[in-house]
Amino acid sequence: MALESVIIAGGGMAGFATARELRSRGFTGQLTLIDPEGLPYDRPPLSKDYLLGTRTRDQILLAGEDWFRDRRIEVLAGRAAALKPDEGVVLLEDGRELAADRIVLATGAAARKLDVPGSDLETVLELRNRADADKLRDVLRPGVRLAIVGAGLIGAETASAALALGAEVTLVDPVDPPLVPAVGTTLARRLHRMHEERGIRVLTGIPAAITVQGQEHRLALADGAAVYADAVLVGIGVVPETGLAVSAGLDTDNGILVDEHQRTSHPKIYAVGDAARVRLPDGTLLRRAEHWEHARNTGITAGAALLGQELPNHGAPWFWSDRHGVHVEGVGSMAGEGRVVIREKEGLPAAAFRLDADGRLEGCAAIDGGFTVRAARRIIDRRIPVDPAQLADSAVDLRKLAR
Known part of the structure; x- marks a missing residue:
């Protein structure tokens, strides 16, 4: 059918x-997109340009109303x-009920909560959606003391933006340096040092409790140290929104389980x-990904799969x-x-490459x-053999090695 x-x-x-992929691949049927916030918007700017005020609400929309109307997407x-x-x-x-031949769950993820006393205070902030960014931006002003728990991508980006807005920033993370799995130890150290070099206070520690007296927050660490701040932001990752899937009886395990066609346990x-x-068909569970490109690619795959078309090959995962x-x-x-x-480059580590036991580039x-x-x-995608010495030599144009 x-x-x-x-x-x-x-x-x-x-x-x-x-939605975009379905229409671009020729789907002419009824297409409805449901979201609590209405028109879809891009989330990466929330910790960067949008937080800084250099991009507006309209400028972070993935497409305007005309785009959806022209493509008959409700x-x-x-x-x-x-x-x-x-x-x-x-x-x-x-109370409304909507019916369709197929349903696609794009429920995303929620900010991971800090599991310590006081973490549920209304004044403890997170940054996951546009309302969160608006609330944080209202707090940030010259001289305000901001404590950020978590120095991963979101924490680091927000620390940079808050500093640019004049805040006094303290960044707390249990790992020194963060981001090793993403960029390797050497680059992670260089990136983490940038915070202190620009005036951010960096602490390695485990949060133990958050209390507030008047307008002042006290972030207690497990080693007995404490950070005093006007605002606390928690950025320690996300957890997948699986509630809808669980209630419908779909298979879940730290995410909604899907096959290579993005199909869940219900057809x-x-x-x-x-x-x-x-x-995977043998039951192996792959690591759940949370990057912007992965979100886009899974939508593209679903669009092809829904129409019974050949699945695209997206290649090695990428982030920024x-x-x-x-x-x-x-x-x-x-x-x-x-x-x-x-x-x-100029005496500083600029790139890191990981090769497997056979000398093939993996990251x-x-x-x-x-x-x-x-x-x-x-x-990586073409499995082109490379000489490690050429990878290390900044005088070698890597684009030549990729031919």
């Missing part, structure tokens, strides 16, 4: 990419509360983005981040065993090295 209607529950990058502001999988029905919180329901986790005026990119995986090769990360990462991606 031909596919005539699709409902997408969730309007982040993954949900948007699914956008409903609402929240999916339950599913009837066998019937292909989505029940909204306001009428697919899942994409941060909430989805691939289960920005802090203190530098751009960080990574491709493949820097985690795992193997040899790590460092390329320097690359770089600071202000977009061309390097793109070339590395080509090498």
